[in-house]
Amino acid sequence: MTLIKQETDKVRVFALGGVGEIGKNMYVVEVDEDIIVIDAGLMFPDDEMLGIDIVIPDISYLEANLERVRGIILTHGHEDHIGALPYIMKKLNVPVYGTKLTLGIVKGKLVEKGLDKSVDLRLIDGKSQLKIGTTTVNFFRTNHSIPDSVGVCIETAHGAIVHTGDFKFDQNPVDGVYSDIGKMATIGEKGVLCLLSDSTNAERPGVSMSESVVGQGIKEAFYGAKGRIIVATFASNVHRVQQVINAAQKTKRKVTVSGRSMLRIVSIAMELGYLHVNDGTLIDIADVDKYSDDEITILTTGSQGEPMSALSRMAKGAHRQITIKSSDTIIISATPIPGNEKSVTKIVDLLFRTGADVIFGQKQVHTSGHGYQEELKLMLNLMKPKYFVPIHGEFRMQHVHSKIARTCGVKQDRIFLIDKGEVIEFIDGDGKLNGKVPSGNVLIDGIGVGDVGNIVLRDRRLLSKDGILVVVVTLNKANNVIISGPDIISRGFVYVRESEKLLEEASALVTETLTKCMVENVNEWSSLKSNIRDVLSRHLFEKTRRRPMILPIIMEV
Amino acid sequence: MTLIKQETDKVRVFALGGVGEIGKNMYVVEVDEDIIVIDAGLMFPDDEMLGIDIVIPDISYLEANLERVRGIILTHGHEDHIGALPYIMKKLNVPVYGTKLTLGIVKGKLVEKGLDKSVDLRLIDGKSQLKIGTTTVNFFRTNHSIPDSVGVCIETAHGAIVHTGDFKFDQNPVDGVYSDIGKMATIGEKGVLCLLSDSTNAERPGVSMSESVVGQGIKEAFYGAKGRIIVATFASNVHRVQQVINAAQKTKRKVTVSGRSMLRIVSIAMELGYLHVNDGTLIDIADVDKYSDDEITILTTGSQGEPMSALSRMAKGAHRQITIKSSDTIIISATPIPGNEKSVTKIVDLLFRTGADVIFGQKQVHTSGHGYQEELKLMLNLMKPKYFVPIHGEFRMQHVHSKIARTCGVKQDRIFLIDKGEVIEFIDGDGKLNGKVPSGNVLIDGIGVGDVGNIVLRDRRLLSKDGILVVVVTLNKANNVIISGPDIISRGFVYVRESEKLLEEASALVTETLTKCMVENVNEWSSLKSNIRDVLSRHLFEKTRRRPMILPIIMEV
Structure with a gap:
């Protein structure tokens, strides 16, 4: 060779x-x-x-x-x-x-x-x-x-x-x-x-279950339902959508679509020949009330508990066209993506509270x-x-x-x-x-x-925990005299009406610190600011065990 | 009768x-x-x-x-x-x-x-x-x-x-x-x-599985382990802790305890007679290195992915005494409480990266x-x-x-x-x-x-999303002249170094708005402030699609 x-x-x-x-x-x-x-x-x-x-x-x-x-x-x-x-x-x-x-x-x-x-x-x-x-x-x-x-x-x-x-x-x-x-x-x-x-x-x-087994599960849920059926799934799961439409057609129900992404994907998939729907099956959501409840299927987004999704709005009673009835059957044909568990169960709980029959977390309706x-x-x-x-x-x-x-x-x-x-x-x-x-x-x-970097995120995290305290003071730099302030404004820190004393004390402390600094001739702004920040931070933590972001602002006239 | x-x-x-x-x-x-x-x-x-x-x-x-x-x-x-x-x-x-x-x-x-x-x-x-x-x-x-x-x-x-x-x-x-x-x-x-x-x-x-079946699962993991064994579970699950200690004693391993709540509950349970440990089984964490790896069990908190817990610190390489070795066996004897899934799998992923054998999500080690x-x-x-x-x-x-x-x-x-x-x-x-x-x-x-009410929480939510923009201006109220500012300070909004132009524009806009207001004799502070807020908010949203909290502060001298 x-x-x-x-x-x-x-x-x-x-x-x-x-x-x-x-x-x-x-x-x-x-x-x-x-x-x-x-x-x-x-x-x-x-x-x-x-x-x-x-x-x-x-x-x-x-x-x-x-x-x-x-x-x-x-x-x-x-x-x-x-x-x-x-x-x-x-x-x-x-x-x-x-x-x-x-x-x-x-x-x-x-x-x-x-x-x-x-x-x-x-x-x-x-x-x-x-x-x-x-x-x-x-x-x-x-x-x-x-x-x-x-x-x-x-x-x-x-x-x-x-x-x-x-x-x-x-x-x-x-x-x-x-x-x-x-x-x-x-x-x-x-x-x-x-x-x-x-x-x-x-x-x-x-081995994962075949998608067509889910079709069976969905069909059974359709056979059992007496009122309207609401199915939430991923818009992009065209096979799932097809099986919902098949089940609806089999049980002589109309289908209406709610949710922007569902509407978009259904229309693309139909146009390109990936989704087959009999003429007359799809109806406008505005026409739902023209049919009896057992003739209606509502296909919707929101299976991940997304707060602004159609299902979420229905659950909260905030959907413009659909109000859930206790006779409805709601099928969540999805499992929560890791990290979404809490938001999904929150929506599912709201749906249960409407008295409707909620099918969730059952093997037969998702793979x-x-x-x-x-x-x-x-x-x-x-x-x-x-x-x-x-x-x-x-x-x-x-x-x-x-x-x-x-x-x-x-x-x-x-x-x-x-x-x-x-x-x-x-x-x-x-x-x-x-x-x-x-x-x-x-x-x-x-x-x-690309412009939300680590600093911005770090600040958002700090702000989200204990809020912010802004201290503003106007100085006459020529003679080192406070001519206005210190004014203290806080957001997300304490309920101001209940904490007037705390904020007054803080203000007094700033005046004291500034006066002391000026006597000692510390008038570099950065030093003044870090002094104010340190003194206030210590004081507020002692009084409240919270650490708001402190933003000293010194104006000069 | x-x-x-x-x-x-x-x-x-x-x-x-x-x-x-x-x-x-x-x-x-x-x-x-x-x-x-x-x-x-x-x-x-x-x-x-x-x-x-x-x-x-x-x-x-x-x-x-x-x-x-x-x-x-x-x-x-x-x-x-x-x-x-x-x-x-x-x-x-x-x-x-x-x-x-x-x-x-x-x-x-x-x-x-x-x-x-x-x-x-x-x-x-x-x-x-x-x-x-x-x-x-x-x-x-x-x-x-x-x-x-x-x-x-x-x-x-x-x-x-x-x-x-x-x-x-x-x-x-x-x-x-x-x-x-x-x-x-x-x-x-x-x-x-x-x-x-x-x-x-x-x-x-x-029917739920008996706690003692978990004991079997834990024992089997102990038999199979060649190096150290690290077990994370709920501190309060004294039965689970007992079973870990039993397995350790059976396989001639010492047990050391890491994590504040684990230390506390183990000591209370032993003192009150709910936990039975042979003399000589428990060792101080500082003495771990005096034994060979197959003689060591480390009992720890952190099964819920709590960021500051002992297991989390070990996973991140930030634990003072314990550094995870690729020969270690780590047993997570718990399932994530709903809502903790993401933080638990984050820690589990870090543990896998150490090369250690990680036992997680398996039926036999939790009920x-x-x-x-x-x-x-x-x-x-x-x-x-x-x-x-x-x-x-x-x-x-x-x-x-x-x-x-x-x-x-x-x-x-x-x-x-x-x-x-x-x-x-x-x-x-x-x-x-x-x-x-x-x-x-x-x-x-x-x-x-009880003093973190809805307003404080709402502000924290707003701050966490797009940060804050503070606008400070000092006015001479006698003649309505801006004598200092407008100064703009932002936190958690944009990366300032990349956004100088944006902030300069914002400042100019404030000056313009104030001047206009003063010409029109709008000098109620609240009106001035809401004018500044409206103008800035609109401008910033247009430029960035973000809505930072805007805090106008007007100082008067």
Whole structure:
């Protein structure tokens, strides 16, 4: 046998988001000079990120290497995979690849931001083969809780880099579109250098329930209901929406849609042929009262207890068109995303209080879109990767997924449990960790991008705990005499009417401190201010055990 | 048969806390002139209650009827049943009844607040029979996740008012102390007018696992561990702590204790004979390194992800004595209390990152202290109450518990699904809802009680979202001339260095507005201020889509 040296290439793989967290998925594959980005998701802020609307990945690495970025591939249309696009496309003017439904949803978002004209959207499907830069990219169909999801296969000289996207194996998919197991097997046979695979449900043994089983559960609830039926689910779960519509049609009910995102996705999915509704089934929400209760289905958002959602407004009696009746049946066809448990149960409690029949937390009306352990093993066994990277999950889930990969024969030293920014470098097909690229959270509040930094957040946290106390004093600097103040104004600290004495004492203390400082000729403003801050802070903590932010303001005339 | 008119009495039952919520349990039973209080718990604040330390019930009804309050009965020593005591005993000087362990824990809390001398603590056990006022009160032993818990039976002329406390039926209690089913049956035979029963696990079918099964799970984890073992659990779960100590002793390990509340409860439980530890088992945390790793067990708090707890500090590498090694086995012997999911998984993720073996979320190492559906039915069947009140739970759980009571033969119109403050009145043994007493949340922040009202909280919420902008200007009121300012200081709004232009514009806008006002002779301060606020608010929202709190301060010289 003659040894022929294969074409050398350098491949780098890393995550800018989506590892060590659920959300803001963004992975980067570099094949020699080509940079290919997979997904561009957002994350919702955690409790610590006060006042923040959304969080997106730090893309400074991509900006710094802009001339090499060849395109962004979207695996499916969920917010945690596409939600950052409207924010980053101003900076990255590259083609965006996605399937029909994915691009349909993306287009809606771009229109809102006035960007639809400037972004180059390119349609793909599970059979597409493309050159992105000089690199060949293939796709394979997967099942997930949104139609039209794909995995990505990026060819390199030493085998493919495969990214599964979010996936499960559904043996009874609602739309009859199966995971393309054949193609996965073919990719595996051809040789996979590295597999990046979804870890969300790595902790769950067995196999996830098929989406069509949920259809049965929903249908049964429809058969049992006497009055109106209200179903809350994720707008993007088009299969679920389809099954609700099917159940409604089966039981001769009309369907009305409430909630902005539900209205938008239903209309996109119908237009693109992903949702099939008989003529006459959909009615306007204003017409609900023209039918008897047992002819009505209300399809709504709010399954995550979002305070402004349609379901939440119904629960609080604040929905303009729908007032819940005790004869209604309410189906929450979702489980709370981690962190949302409290807000969901709050809404569910309010719904129970209306006297309606609430179906919540029951297996039959929801299933996950992410594969369980046996499905993760199937993917591993189909792909037979040389290297493995568990992605899309908190560290714990990635960790368990690593163990699963071990049981499928991947060698321990070929599993990379990476953090954001950590680069896996493959030289001639041999991988190792090699350095880091910048990565992190960009916090978006209002229209500003990237300007809510740590200082602002730290101040919001301080303010949220014990409020603020502003001390204003006007000095005549020429002769060091207080000519007005000190005035003390507080917000979020104490109830002022009950605390007049406390605030008077504080004011006296400031006068005393200032006078003393001036006698001692401390008249650097910064020293005056820090003296006031120290004295007041000590005094207030002693009296109240609270530590408001203290803001001394010295005016000079 | 001669009809003899029974002694007439008026009985009133209501909750000041613990219904429609998990936490701050406080129930009131009035028998003619006697007011008897059952439990005095606290609740931890939810995310909306910014800066609040704890929440306790509003006891203004008790204060208004102080001369009739005969005593407070504590069913067991958990915070949600005793935690309000240190705050209310300054106002209610009445005897407090509890079992040995309960009073031991209470005493520790009162000492901290310097109240131990002034509170009249009276010891009871499951066999006690007391007169409280002129009312006879009996008790019965129950099983729960803390030893020495009891239910309460208050005699009235038309049958007993029974309060179960928190309970499960454990057929293999760790300490061999069984629920006193015999006594419950006797109480039931004698006649129960109204049963108030724990609804926490009303949604769970079947029977809760025995605490001793957890002992097996823990022991197995101990057998499998090669290095040190770190176990996090609730300090008050003395049975769990006992089982950890047993497993340690069985595998020839020493035990060291970390975390203030764990240290306190272990010492109280040992002193009072509820925890049995061989001589030489406990070692000081400073001596851990004198032993080899497989001889060490570390018992710690922090199973709820509390940011300052010992486990959390270990996870972050900030614990003074314990640094986690990759050879450690960490057992989280608890499940997250609703609302704590995110903080728990955050800590668990950090622990996984250390490379240690983390046992979390596995059935075998935790069980609930609250009975499941079949246990709730057993209680109902033993007590055979005429009236039923599901307590201790969110509305949803109370609702499901009502349905369970229906299946046990309680009539629908004799089930009261009450809210806080709603009074059930029994006249001659016939019950109906009759009015409300004041009830609500008292928010405690620092040493103040009850002075963090809605205005303060609302301000904290506003401040936490977009921060604050203070505008100060000094005017000469005689001639309406600005002599200093406008100065603009912001906190938690924008990163000042990147927003100089924005703030300069804002300042110019204020000058313009003030000048215009003075020309128009608007020199009422309140009008000036509201003008500044309106103009600035509009401008800043347009530029940033944020709405900071705006605080105009006008100084006059």
